[in-house]
Structure formats: C-alpha cells, structure tokens
Amino acid sequence: MTEAGQEQIMCPVCGGPVIIDNKDKVNRCQYCASPVLGPSQSRDCVNHPGVLAKEVCHVCGDLVCEKCMQKRVGEYGGKLLTIVNCQKPSCIAESEWAKPLNEEYQKLANMDWADRIDNIILRITGFGAIVMMVFELLFFLGVLYFQYFTPWSMPEVRLVLGSSFVVGPFLMIPVSILVFCIFGNLLAAILLQSALQVYVPDRQLGAGVTLLVILIIEVAHLLFRGLFFGLLTLPNPYFLPLMIGAFLFGTVLVFIGSLMAIYVGNKKRIQLKKARIQLNLTLKKGT
Amino acid sequence: MIGVTQMTFGVFGLFASIGIFLGTFFGALGSIGYVYGMLLFGGVAFPCLVIGNYVDDLRRRAVAAQIVYSLIAVVLSGYFLYVQGISYYWGFPIFGNPDFGIAIGNIAAFIVASQSLIILYLLARWKAVAPPPGASVERDKTRARLLRSTHVPSPLEPALLAPDGSTLSPDEEQKILGVTKVVTEEGMAILCSNCNGATPLSKVGEDNTLHCDFCGVLLGVSSVFVPCENHKEYLAATTCNVCGKHFCRQCLTVQEPPVDERWEGSAVYLCKKCFEGRYRPAVTTASLVIPIDQLFSTAGSRFSRVGQLYRSFLGAYASGMKYLWRVPLELLASIGKSGGGNNDNCAGALILMVIVIIAIPILAGILMILGAIIIIPILFYAGLIAVTVEAAKIVSGTDFQSVDNARVRAIHDHRHPKVTESKLRPSVRVWEDEYRRASSEHRRLIRGIEAEKREHERRRRSREPSASFWRDEYD
Structure with a gap:
C-alpha cells in the first residue's frame, strides 16, 4: 500500500x-x-x-x-x-x-514468410555440419588408433627428395595422417560456419553456394583419404561402415540444406530487387 | 609475457648475486665480490622481480617503471657493448675444462634486444597496458567474474510479491505458481508481471487497472489494446523496441538499454526475431537501407570462444613452463645444503649458477618446441570440439529467455537470472560495454566535480575571517 x-x-x-x-x-x-x-x-x-x-x-x-x-x-x-x-x-x-x-518498402521487403523455412534450413544444415564435424573428429582418432594400437597399418609412404634423401614411413605415416586429418577438420569447420550463416537473410544465398562447394571438396577429400590410408583393408568390420554411414547422413543433410538455402536466398534476392525497382530506390554502398 | 620475461631476468640476477656472495664468502673471489653481489641484487634481481610481478597487472606505475628500467638496461648494456665489443667473454676452469667461456657480449646484446622490444611494445600499446588515471581495476578474480556476469534487468525482488508489496513464503509462492499455467477462456487476457498468471481483460476496472486473479497485485493496463503478434489470446504487454511490433511477456526478452539520454527506461525489450538480429528496418531517404551489418553483425566473433579457449590453453602451458625454473632452484638449494665450508662446492655452485643463465633458456626453448608438437594438435582438436558444442547450442536455439521465463526462474532460484546471449547476434549487447565505459567516465566526472566543490568550500572558508571583518566594520 x-x-x-x-x-x-x-x-x-x-x-x-x-x-x-x-x-x-x-x-x-x-x-x-x-x-x-x-x-x-x-x-x-x-x-x-x-x-x-x-x-x-x-x-x-x-x-x-x-x-x-x-x-x-x-x-x-x-x-x-x-x-x-x-x-x-x-x-x-x-x-x-x-x-x-519506409512502410511501403518494409512491406515489400518483408521476409516474415521465410522465418519458418529459415529455421528449418538452419537446423538441417547445422545438424548435418555438426555430424560432419563429429565424423571428422572421430575419424582422426580412429585412424590414429588403428595405426598405432592395432597390428593394421596403412601402406608405407616414402617421400623422395632428390636422389639420395628419402623420408621413410616412420615419419611420413604420422605426418600424412596429421596433415590429411587436419585438412579434413578444417573443411568441416568451414562447413560448420557456413551452415550457421544460412540463418542470416543477407548471407543465405552466399552461404548456400559456399556449403555446396565445400561439400564437394569434403567428399572428394574423404574418398582420396580413405584410399590413401587403405581403409578398405581395415580388419574391423564396424569402423568403416559406421564412418561412411555417418558421413553420408551428414552429407545428405548439408546437401539438402544448402539447396534450400540457395533457393530461399535467391527468392529473397529477387524480392528485394523487385521492391527496389518498384519504389525506384537505389542500394546504398556498404549494405 | 613481459612480466614473466622480466621476472626471469630477476631470477637469473638473484642466482648470480647469491652465487657471487657465496663465492666471496668462501674465498673464491676477492672482497670486491660483495660489491658486485650487491650491485647485481640491487640493480637486476630486486627491480626485475618487483616490476615483473606488477607490470602485466594493468598498473600504470609499474608499466612506467618497466619502461624506465628497460631504458637504463639498454643504455648500460649498449655502453658495455661499445666498450668491450660483442666478442667479450669470461673464461674459467670447470670440471676439467681449462677454459670454459661465457659469452658476456652476447648476453649484453640479448639484453639490449629484449629490453628494446619491451620498450617498443609498451609504448605502442600504452593505452591497453596502462589504465588511465583514476580508472579502477578489479584484480580479485571472483569479484571480476561477478562484474562481468550481468543479470536480467528487473525492478522486482526475486520472489513473488503479495498485493501489499511484501514477499510471499515459499509455500505460498508454489501454490500460486502451480495454478498460473491455466489459460483463461474468457477472451483476451493480460499476463501478470508478478506471477505470470493470465487474468481476463473483462476484469479491467473503470480506472484501467485490474487485480491479478492469482497473486492479487494491482496491474496497470498496457496503453493500447493490441493482441500479441504470436499469442492472440494475450494482450500485448509492450512493443519490441527494435521492430516496434506488439508482443506479450512470453515473446519478449529484456536487456539493459543503450547509453543515450533520450532513452528513458531502464530496459530494452526485444522479440525473438530482433534478438537474433533478423529484423531489417527499411529506412529510406533518397537511397535506402541503413547498413545493417554494421549494427547487427552476425559473423566473425562467433568463433571467438575458440580463440579464448586457445588463449587459456596457451596460458596454462606458459604457467606450466614456470615450473621449469623449479628444477635449477631445487638443485642449487641442495648444493647449498651440502656446502659446509668446502671451497670446491662453492666454486661449483657459482659456476653452475652462471651455466644456468645460459642453459635454462636453451632448455626452455627445446622443451617448448617439443611441447608445441604435441600441444598444438591437442589445442586444435580441443578448439574444434568447442566449435562443435557452440554450433550445437546455436542449432538447438535455446538461448532466447523470455521475460516471463526469467521471472519464474528468479522466483524459483531466489536470485535474478543471468542474461543469455544470442549466439546468432553476438554484438547485441555491445552497448553494455559502452554503458560501463560511460558509467566509469560519469563517476570520474562526479569525483572531479565533488573535488572541485570541496576545494571551493575550503577556499570559501579560508576567506570567511576577512569577510567577517568587513561585515563587522560596515554592517
């Protein structure tokens, strides 16, 4: 009171x-x-x-x-x-x-229609990219485990520098595992960041295209890595199918998400362009 | 790092001065050794340990002292190099080696280079390393953490209030909160800001107020009768301050306001969309669209947490390296204990101390390189795990904390909940930093004004006797 x-x-x-x-x-x-x-x-x-x-x-x-x-x-x-x-x-x-x-432009540029689909795209690409990242992290550990804690070994690799200097498998095997896996992890990190960018209206289209390009590189890199490491000769019956399954699942998710992002992002771009033409507005530099 | 470097010099200086004292005491050096020992202790060990201990701690005077000290060291070492040359060395017999040499000229060159770098760094980053006069730096980690963690702004106590303003007992709280989930079926309702209960608008009195059906407090009614954009069954509490649309308490989050005298309230309300930085205001003049990216940045700092993680790992690594110094210290301590007047031991200790000055940096360098081969991949891996966890949080989208949820949490925990950040719009709370800066500036100004007032008052009082005199004379 x-x-x-x-x-x-x-x-x-x-x-x-x-x-x-x-x-x-x-x-x-x-x-x-x-x-x-x-x-x-x-x-x-x-x-x-x-x-x-x-x-x-x-x-x-x-x-x-x-x-x-x-x-x-x-x-x-x-x-x-x-x-x-x-x-x-x-x-x-x-x-x-x-x-x-500018209420008129605000109405024409309104992207409320995309809220739901953007949420879905973020979840799909984000989840797919997380799966890819987890895959990369486990793949790295898995290869290290099979190389150094089991009788299996990847094919011997040598680096010949000139006629007399040769770097043997003792050094080249860990270096090649490290380099290829770190590169794979980097690709997964870029993929993850691009996957999150699809939620930003202005970057959706670009992020979708980037996702697609990175995904293609990632798939090619994985195939090359698998063959280089000779994983087909791996005696463990679970590791390879599990890894390939996870990778495929993540790839499919990111692929679908990136296509959706490209489609919706392009639709938004056209919407904004039309609105500007309709109202005779120019785009300020830096936007 | 400057502090660690300087303290390393201090430790070396301490070793050397102790060694010289011991050597002199046991007759290995002439009595001039005491003077050298004192000079080394007073000129290197003590100042380096003291300044090094404070210089990284945002202390203006310590930074100034470091610059002056480094300058003196550069001048003296430079002069030494000029006189003796870089090839100058000391040779002495040790463990059967008749002419063991220490490159004193190289050490002097190292001192010139390292201290010059320290001076340049401190001068270049003066504003960052030396806080402005009057600025207060919180060094207590616990209190600093409390300062950093901000809470949801709210005028209410973190407890359920009774109509008379008193707080209810936990049992009464539970009783009320247990039934406020009931959604009214009598048309649009207003959500109580105390208990979140929904009271039908039909109960609004002629004076535009209503009593909450659940906790009984007297509520004012929002200025316009517009339903929430998302919940048509609830009267909008207020507008989102960013997009201007009407929302109920379930759809708004609250943050501290920007620092601006035109902003009257102590809170800013944002809907979920604006919280995530997806609103695009179409502000036009002749051209269009304000550069939204500059205001609602979404990228870049998202991975800053990973950077922090790397930094903390490297910090831990660096602090781990400090333990490296323990080995020679303990070694020397053991030699000191096994002494007892044997001159050979003393000479050995002295020589070992000098060797330590050369050997430790080399040993540290080797260990750091070896450590880096293992630690860097681990850091990289840990960083990627952190990125993945962050991404999972963003994708799960659970960071929006509505006003009514914050209220329930406050009542439940009996303390104001912490503000949650939007991972999608990390710059959303930039104004808080500005606010803190402005508050600090404001406090500084107030202190200045108060000091001025005190000075003015002091002067007035000092003039009073003469004023009384004139009054006495002419009144």
Whole structure:
C-alpha cells in the first residue's frame, strides 16, 4: 500500500511502479518507461473516437491509430530502435532526428514468410555440419588408433627428395595422417560456419553456394583419404561402415540444406530487387 | 609475457648475486665480490622481480617503471657493448675444462634486444597496458567474474510479491505458481508481471487497472489494446523496441538499454526475431537501407570462444613452463645444503649458477618446441570440439529467455537470472560495454566535480575571517 492508502500500480511489463501523474493520458512505468493507461483515459485514437488506438506517441503520449502515426527508426547508443510519433507538427519536429520507416518498402521487403523455412534450413544444415564435424573428429582418432594400437597399418609412404634423401614411413605415416586429418577438420569447420550463416537473410544465398562447394571438396577429400590410408583393408568390420554411414547422413543433410538455402536466398534476392525497382530506390554502398 | 620475461631476468640476477656472495664468502673471489653481489641484487634481481610481478597487472606505475628500467638496461648494456665489443667473454676452469667461456657480449646484446622490444611494445600499446588515471581495476578474480556476469534487468525482488508489496513464503509462492499455467477462456487476457498468471481483460476496472486473479497485485493496463503478434489470446504487454511490433511477456526478452539520454527506461525489450538480429528496418531517404551489418553483425566473433579457449590453453602451458625454473632452484638449494665450508662446492655452485643463465633458456626453448608438437594438435582438436558444442547450442536455439521465463526462474532460484546471449547476434549487447565505459567516465566526472566543490568550500572558508571583518566594520 502507498502512503495515501492506495495500492501501488504495477507495470504490466516489468512489474515496476507506475505513478499516476496524468488521468487522461498515458503514464510511464518508473522502471522501464512502458506506457500504461491513465485511470480515465479512453482507449481510442485521440483523433478518431471509436477507433481503437494502435500506438502511443513517444513525444506527447497521445494514443493514435494507424492513420495518425509515423514510425521512425532512431539510433540510440549505436543501436537502431523503433519509435512512434503522432502527426502533430511539434511531435514531428521533436522526432526529426530519427529516420521515417519506409512502410511501403518494409512491406515489400518483408521476409516474415521465410522465418519458418529459415529455421528449418538452419537446423538441417547445422545438424548435418555438426555430424560432419563429429565424423571428422572421430575419424582422426580412429585412424590414429588403428595405426598405432592395432597390428593394421596403412601402406608405407616414402617421400623422395632428390636422389639420395628419402623420408621413410616412420615419419611420413604420422605426418600424412596429421596433415590429411587436419585438412579434413578444417573443411568441416568451414562447413560448420557456413551452415550457421544460412540463418542470416543477407548471407543465405552466399552461404548456400559456399556449403555446396565445400561439400564437394569434403567428399572428394574423404574418398582420396580413405584410399590413401587403405581403409578398405581395415580388419574391423564396424569402423568403416559406421564412418561412411555417418558421413553420408551428414552429407545428405548439408546437401539438402544448402539447396534450400540457395533457393530461399535467391527468392529473397529477387524480392528485394523487385521492391527496389518498384519504389525506384537505389542500394546504398556498404549494405 | 613481459612480466614473466622480466621476472626471469630477476631470477637469473638473484642466482648470480647469491652465487657471487657465496663465492666471496668462501674465498673464491676477492672482497670486491660483495660489491658486485650487491650491485647485481640491487640493480637486476630486486627491480626485475618487483616490476615483473606488477607490470602485466594493468598498473600504470609499474608499466612506467618497466619502461624506465628497460631504458637504463639498454643504455648500460649498449655502453658495455661499445666498450668491450660483442666478442667479450669470461673464461674459467670447470670440471676439467681449462677454459670454459661465457659469452658476456652476447648476453649484453640479448639484453639490449629484449629490453628494446619491451620498450617498443609498451609504448605502442600504452593505452591497453596502462589504465588511465583514476580508472579502477578489479584484480580479485571472483569479484571480476561477478562484474562481468550481468543479470536480467528487473525492478522486482526475486520472489513473488503479495498485493501489499511484501514477499510471499515459499509455500505460498508454489501454490500460486502451480495454478498460473491455466489459460483463461474468457477472451483476451493480460499476463501478470508478478506471477505470470493470465487474468481476463473483462476484469479491467473503470480506472484501467485490474487485480491479478492469482497473486492479487494491482496491474496497470498496457496503453493500447493490441493482441500479441504470436499469442492472440494475450494482450500485448509492450512493443519490441527494435521492430516496434506488439508482443506479450512470453515473446519478449529484456536487456539493459543503450547509453543515450533520450532513452528513458531502464530496459530494452526485444522479440525473438530482433534478438537474433533478423529484423531489417527499411529506412529510406533518397537511397535506402541503413547498413545493417554494421549494427547487427552476425559473423566473425562467433568463433571467438575458440580463440579464448586457445588463449587459456596457451596460458596454462606458459604457467606450466614456470615450473621449469623449479628444477635449477631445487638443485642449487641442495648444493647449498651440502656446502659446509668446502671451497670446491662453492666454486661449483657459482659456476653452475652462471651455466644456468645460459642453459635454462636453451632448455626452455627445446622443451617448448617439443611441447608445441604435441600441444598444438591437442589445442586444435580441443578448439574444434568447442566449435562443435557452440554450433550445437546455436542449432538447438535455446538461448532466447523470455521475460516471463526469467521471472519464474528468479522466483524459483531466489536470485535474478543471468542474461543469455544470442549466439546468432553476438554484438547485441555491445552497448553494455559502452554503458560501463560511460558509467566509469560519469563517476570520474562526479569525483572531479565533488573535488572541485570541496576545494571551493575550503577556499570559501579560508576567506570567511576577512569577510567577517568587513561585515563587522560596515554592517
């Protein structure tokens, strides 16, 4: 209870205290500054009685309908935040520092339709890339295990430098395992990063194409590596089928995800291009 | 690293000065040996150990002292090289070798090179290594961790409140929270900011307030009667501050506001889409589209955690290398214990100390190279595991913490939950750093103003007797 015996009104957003200064205008929460209706305030637009208000003018606090408001994007401390002002000249003048939102372009460039599919693409490519990465990590350990902890050995490799200097298998086997597996891990890391980029609308198309290219290199590298290491001669009946199964699963996921990303990303590119042509807008450099 | 390097010099200096003292004491050197020992201790061991201990610790005076010390070392060693030349060496018999040599000229050249690098580095990175005057640096790791970990901004205590503002008992809390999951069937409802319970809007009184059906607190009503974008059954609590759309408490997350005097509130609300940085405001003038990438960066720093991991591994490696110095120290200690007036032992100790100065860096170098062959692949592997775990977190998409979830967690844990970061938009909380910088600047200004006020008051008081005099005379 307050000192006057009245109950404290809580902000419906954050729970902070709301002090009633205006009975017929919005009052702001003392903590988060969210607008709360005054005790005798109408919920209608101040200019159109009978029409339910949609927004609050951030300058004068009047409730306004869609016809009476302007949405602007203003920079607060380096971040773009949206504000709303009414059509009163004083309120417009007070909001001049923020740039009006181009509602028409906003509608044309709206990509809400892609939210769901983008989520799916992120999950598919992301999961596939994680499988690939886990595969690479296990493959590395597996090859090391079979090479050094079992009687099996990969074919002997020698590096001939000139006529008299030869680097023998004692050094070349671990070096080749290390180099090929590290390269495979690097490819998987690039794949993983590209797989996460598909969620960013501006980078979706590029990320999709990158995924596809990296995937092709990764598959070729795996095949070459398997043959080079002579894994077909591996006596263990589980390791190779398990690894190939995991790799195929990851590859299929990333492949599908990248195709989807390319398709949706291209659709977005066309949408933006059309919107710009329609509104005769040019693209600012750096965007 | 500068601190470690400097302390290494200090340890060598300490060895050498102890060796010279011992050698002099047991007659291996003339009485001038005490002077050399003192000079070595006061000029190398003590300053290097003291400065080295503080220079990496963001202490302005230690950094300045390091620069001055390095400058003196460069000048003296340079002069030594000029006088004696780089080929200057000491030769003495040891273990049957009649002429064992120590390249003193090379050591002087090494000192000139290393200390010059230290000076250049410290001057080039002055702003990073020496905090500005008045800046406070938290050196207690526990407290520093607390400063770094931010909490969800909220004016409420982390406990369920009663209508009179008091906190409820855990049993009462449980009772209320147990039933607030019930969704009202009487049309659009308002979600309580105290208990998250849904109370139908039909219960809003004529004064535009309503009592929560569950916890009984008096709630104000959101300014506009617009349903949440995602939950049509709930009245939108407020708008997402980034995209401006209306959302309920289940669809908004809260963060600290940007540092800007135009921003009135102590919180910024973001919907999930804006939290992940996917909103594209179409701001146009003659051209279009604000460079969103500069504001809502998504890439690049995603893998910074891996970098941190590498750094921590390397830090652990470097600190592990410190134990390397224990071996010669313990060796020397054992020789000291086995002494007892035998001159041969003392001479041996002295020689060993000098050898240690040359041998330890070589030994350390060899060990570091060997270690790197093993440690670097392990680091690489560990880094990839960290990347995979991070990616799994991003893909699972569980980092969005809604306002109502944060409230439930606060009540349940009886403490404010930590802010979660969007892995997809790591720069989302950049303004916090700006806020801290601004707060620190603000505190500095306030301190300045208060000091000025005190000074002003002091001057006023010092003038008071003369003012009284004039009043007495002319009043």
